[in-house]
Amino acid sequence: MLKKERHDFIMRQINLHNRVLTSDLVQLLTVSEDTIRRDLQELADEGLLFKVHGGALSKSYHSSFDDSTVYARDSKIVIAKKATNLITDGMVVLTGGGTTILEFVKQLPKNIEATFFTISPLVAVELAKYSNIEVILIGGLFSKNSQVTYGGQVITQLAELKADLCLMGTSAIHPEEGLTDTYWEINQLKKAMLAASKKTAVLCISEKLDIALRLRVCPIGSISYLITELDQDHESLTGYRDKEVNIL
Amino acid sequence: MLKKERHDFIMRQINLHNRVLTSDLVQLLTVSEDTIRRDLQELADEGLLFKVHGGALSKSYHSSFDDSTVYARDSKIVIAKKATNLITDGMVVLTGGGTTILEFVKQLPKNIEATFFTISPLVAVELAKYSNIEVILIGGLFSKNSQVTYGGQVITQLAELKADLCLMGTSAIHPEEGLTDTYWEINQLKKAMLAASKKTAVLCISEKLDIALRLRVCPIGSISYLITELDQDHESLTGYRDKEVNIL
DNA sequence: CGTGTTTTTGCGTTTTATTGCAATAATATA
DNA sequence: TATATTATTGCAATAAAACGCAAAAACACG
Structure with missing residues (x-):
């Protein structure tokens, strides 16, 4: 599977579930953890997701009203x-x-x-x-x-x-x-x-x-x-x- | 559940009810008290809430409490x-x-x-x-x-x-x-x-x-x-x- | 084609982060 | 004050991340 395809796959997962786990992606995409981490890092650099310990979160997920810290x-x-x-x-x-x-x-x-x-x-x-x-x-x-x-x-x-x-x-x-x-x-x-x-x-x-x-x-x-x-x-x-x- | 997700959850609770109890969060998030305490500490360090004995309070609520603008x-x-x-x-x-x-x-x-x-x-x-x-x-x-x-x-x-x-x-x-x-x-x-x-x-x-x-x-x-x-x-x-x- | 370069990937190792437990200290509550 | 609840601290087990390295693949170009 090509890198770009992995990236697309990850973004689909993010948009669908608002979150991804590194461990899940390793299994789903049958690549090493390192590769997934690098993928997530790259996507985070592009501003497409939030990288966190254990996986990544959707950016737009933080659109809550009460939140005193308004997104963007x-x-x-x-x-x-x-x-x-x-x-x-x-x-x-x-x-x-x-x-x-x-x-x-x-x-x-x-x-x-x-x-x-x-x-x-x-x-x-x-x-x-x-x-x-x-x-x-x-x-x-x-x-x-x-x-x-x-x-x-x-x-x-x-x-x-x-x-x-x-x-x-x-x-x-x-x-x-x-x-x-x-x-x-x-x-x-x-x-x-x-x-x-x-x-x-x-x-x-x-x-x-x-x-x-x-x-x-x-x-x-x-x-x-x-x-x-x-x-x-x-x-x-x-x-x-x-x-x-x-x-x- | 990812740490960041717990933090988000806690902040939602805080903004919703102006307070959270450590004991409640332990049950809701099914993690140990220690983890919750550390979470609250971290959020407090970021200035997002007030940590108190037994849980935490919303910052805005606390400040409006001090605020003597409300008469009597x-x-x-x-x-x-x-x-x-x-x-x-x-x-x-x-x-x-x-x-x-x-x-x-x-x-x-x-x-x-x-x-x-x-x-x-x-x-x-x-x-x-x-x-x-x-x-x-x-x-x-x-x-x-x-x-x-x-x-x-x-x-x-x-x-x-x-x-x-x-x-x-x-x-x-x-x-x-x-x-x-x-x-x-x-x-x-x-x-x-x-x-x-x-x-x-x-x-x-x-x-x-x-x-x-x-x-x-x-x-x-x-x-x-x-x-x-x-x-x-x-x-x-x-x-x-x-x-x-x-x-x- | 061949050769040198870059990119991608996985592995082993080291480092850091996270979490729960136990013992102790502090604090609330009756 | 006595008692129960809550905090703090150090520690250990585990999970995740970072780093360096090397093999393999893809690419560039004469």
Whole structure:
């Protein structure tokens, strides 16, 4: 088996199970421990996984809300700052939840005057610090995982709304498959948010590019802006630029 | 299980419940006490938690504990603990906001099974840490001062609800005048909350007793329980006891 | 083809990390 | 204070990693 094939195999295992054990890989790939260690080291050098004693862990696994140490915080700050340029006085904005959106709020200029609808209590609390922003929290069932409201009630309320701009994070974006998600409820929610806004900006770190999950939220054409921590003309973004998404 | 995974697990527990017991972790992770102690030590060295005799505490919790920004915190903890006795499995509870209510949530037993409607995003986030509690956040305009949702939309939603118990704080209570408030919006909100619940418990520190403000929410007879930090038979509470309010 | 170079891989050895145990010390709790 | 619980320390067994080396394979190039 070729080295590249081993690497691919290991990354598939990582993406599937969020972890691999050195000992397991030795058996599965029938090579020596040294070889596996070297493989893991190389993949870690490329930033594709976390090497730990006994094996390796997925990088994106550490995306927990409570976690005081936000994953890839630097990138998220860059993204957040770019996103603030989209906001102008008088705008009606709709936002989702997530650490990137929360960071976006923290980066907003103090005196901005706008109306914000949000499904995230944490975002609402943060927005409340801005005296010229009117905050409307969209209520409903509260998701323990994603820390946003969801469900039929939320969707009903969104149906009555037409915002100028929707800001949302995503767990995956792909130039051909568009926005995709794993959970049906979140999928429905995002569809409703898209429908409730004239334009949509997707905020995501480059790690989430070129990934497609089970459920499709919308084709790539429905996205007005894609904001990552990369430079506008970075080669990784070519596929999206070709689909006429505005890259910020 | 890899060491790093244990560390992640411990940090999740810490962020969820603000504390962990060494003994619990031994059982949950099926490793020796020594290993857990070493894990806690390492995490403490990284500054991610406070190691204490018997386990570890969340850093943020510890710092907010020291934080004297919460006025009369000791009293509020006493009140909060008393209030938890009113909650039984299967109950539908409606809560307001405020530091006392938030403290009440933190004092709830971990495995309680209930449905909570709330107008406070902070309460919702705190409730989300309990896996057996269903949380519904009532949405609407978000008040920068009182950090709760309010306004017509909230009242409409409350009108459709009938909870077993409503828990609310108050800025004033008086044996003759009942519950009173200063702001019309809050007044309307509280009226709606009362109407949406079979019983109502008012949580307030003793210094808010015997005060009447501009706007009346309800007569004293509409209150089922009055919870203060004082003893049940304290003389300050005589006036309320005479009106057949249950004093806890 | 042949020869020198680089890459890849596995083996033996040394070094380090992890874990549990036992004895002792410190701390909480009644 | 007495008792039970929890911490600390040193130690030993085991597992994993790192290192140097050498065989084998792949590659480069005249």
